[in-house]
Amino acid sequence: MSEQTEHHHRENVQQALAEIQHLLARHRLVEGLVHRQAMPRHELVETLVHKQHVAELARRLDAMHAADIAFVLEALPLDDRLFVWDLVKAERDGEILLEVSDPVRESLIESMEPKELVAAAEQLDADELADLAPDLPRGVMEDVFRLLGAEEREQLRAAMSYPEDAVGALMDFDLVTVREDVSLEVVLRYLRRFDELPDHTDQVYVVDRQEHLRGVLPLARLLVADPEARVADVMLSNPLTLTAEDRADEASRWFERYDLVSAAVVDAKGRLVGRVTVDSVLDFVREQQEAERLAQAGLREEEDIFAGVLDSVKNRWAWLAINLVTATLASRVIGLFEGSIERLVALAALMPIVAGIGGNSGNQTITMIVRAIALGQVRTDAARKLYRKEIAVATVNGVVWGGLLGILAWGLYGSVSLGLVMTVAMLLNLLLAAIVGVAIPMTLSRLGRDPAVGSSVMITAVTDSGGFFIFLGLATLFLIK
């Protein structure tokens, strides 16, 4: 599906988008004229100039790579997007649907007839179909299933049975296999019988009659070795293998670490069931990155930038609701000390500093720990070491920044004791941030949860409420008589 075609250059995409937008604008202009003169719509279709624009647009799209068309569709507002989508040749629908982002895919699928969707799905391999399946209407998938051959149906079932973060979801079935007892000459002749090799074939898989993986034969070895040699003598007999149940992010680390282009996927009995290629891994790493970035800002999914206002509100509301709850809690902590604030109003101005710096410092700790956990460098017995270090860092920061703020408070309000309370409160809140900043991700990780998700909200909630409580509490004890 995704072979490197001859007709794309690197500047094309932005330029193509601009050209297409220009053609669309001219098209809209004609349509606008027609509309204002109350010309019936079917006559518009007859307009020569309009026909020219549309034909030019279609030609332009034909020459483009599926991924580039996907880019253009994502960058267009809904009405232009559907207009362009109609101009794309039906036989390319499948590959383009695979390339577009989720919300744009939804908008395109909504605009299509079930018949068109079945036709588009038919063009795809089983592993690609599995990616598309969750977005297709039930009836369409049933029709597609009926049209598949027995082997493909089995592959589709297998591919759909894995969660998104498992190797099974990245796997494809485009395997070239050979036997170990033949000569390289035979392998070369066998390969020459293919019209083309599957994308990303950097190695062929060596299997026995029961499909057990015996080794892999990299094409680079095949090409330099003596053609008389036997496969068994040239192959790598102990290659890295994956299982469909392995976690995709671990597999992506192996691809990075060992610079792989493809890797075999085997079942529990060592039989070859599929392969993972580096392009899926790269896509996975990027998607993970995007998902994390969105999650950090509390966005549930990527937003089509031309999506309606209500879709955006829905996407964003959960995070705001959670923050409303934590902010309200912090507000109630302040409420406990209203009497003290009434008597020493400087407290109101100074308290957000204590809470804010604590939150920042806690987020730094969390980022370090989450990273160390992700890299597999933190084991449970390292916990004490990490606590000790973060507490030491917090103590230094607390003395330095707390001291500075104490002097600031003293300068602003002329009270040494207020300055001292400020310093001690900063120190204590930074210590709280350090301890909780290690504890939250370690606990999440021990519970089998992703330590990156939600850590930041939690630490901010703790350092806000905690910071207000510590500062106002100390002030009440020592400053308010």
Place this chain on the structure above:
Amino acid sequence: MSEQTEHHHRENVQQALAEIQHLLARHRLVEGLVHRQAMPRHELVETLVHKQHVAELARRLDAMHAADIAFVLEALPLDDRLFVWDLVKAERDGEILLEVSDPVRESLIESMEPKELVAAAEQLDADELADLAPDLPRGVMEDVFRLLGAEEREQLRAAMSYPEDAVGALMDFDLVTVREDVSLEVVLRYLRRFDELPDHTDQVYVVDRQEHLRGVLPLARLLVADPEARVADVMLSNPLTLTAEDRADEASRWFERYDLVSAAVVDAKGRLVGRVTVDSVLDFVREQQEAERLAQAGLREEEDIFAGVLDSVKNRWAWLAINLVTATLASRVIGLFEGSIERLVALAALMPIVAGIGGNSGNQTITMIVRAIALGQVRTDAARKLYRKEIAVATVNGVVWGGLLGILAWGLYGSVSLGLVMTVAMLLNLLLAAIVGVAIPMTLSRLGRDPAVGSSVMITAVTDSGGFFIFLGLATLFLIK
């Protein structure tokens, strides 16, 4: 350097780390006994049991992939790390130094003699050397330079002349080139003369006598096409090419979009100068992701988790200082309204909610816009559309969440007018967050800066100070008589 070796499996790394830690612990135990009995240190070296452990450790390391040794070194505290590093065979030093993280690399280089460093550097290709060069002492680099051949020296100079985020920094020089007027049979014979092909050779490059790139010949095509055919008839004559000045993140998008394994790098005259392979791209994407994650928490660089406290404090202080300034500004805004707070102390408890929710909402907007900019979907003329949408979303959120908070304030403090002020202040601060949330990344991007860096601090500064000002200002106008 990074070929797929036969002697690694996927479970090895964590297990190897555990085994090595176990061997180290036993080694320390012997050392401890020796120490307590005040045995002279040179006798320890003679101890049989000690020798066994060390030999076992060295054997274990010999069998490991360079990337795995790098992982182990990163996961060990400094003294253990240097002990293990001494046991690694000198001829592997270069490739391992390439694999470890920056702070760990520094710690290893500090422990090495100039002579050892020169020897390690000599083992590397020019492009790898360029990656290592910034961390090597000046004298060492001068020695290495002297030892290089003329061509390699030129390549090293070229590779070092590009900034880290340019394609030139990802490029290597392991090119296999052929002429277009020969038959595939000739190419196959030519390749067979290599001992091995460079890693990630998925295609050979077709050049003329002046090194102008004429096309690329994928190995997959070479293997299936008729050996009698001419290269010119089988090659892709218009492949995607990069220049050394292209931005690495754009190149990584092209690798993703077109599923490339390698791409040619050409100069302004179309002459082939190098290539980029997908393994460098994958590393680049991951490093970018890490750098962004660290930058978001205000960490200047990755921290060796066993680094000293003062290194950590230095790494983190700039961010805390910036936040101290913005928090102090916000605090001064509150200071302006101390009189109002004294008369209506409820304001002190409610004001952090207004500021906090504004910050969260602004960060959501920024995340959306930064993402759209990174994907190239936002052009300047789309700005008005984005402002309109974000303002609409903010209005809905302001009415809903502001209304809710207004009711909360009314319930808590029994004042309808306080509730109304709360609602209006929330609405206004969310509108401020929306407008500034679009404006900041758009402006940074227009100034040629990375819109992801610093946006979050700025929006929080605006919504904090702005939120306090709006809420306390409205309260002073309408509630304080």
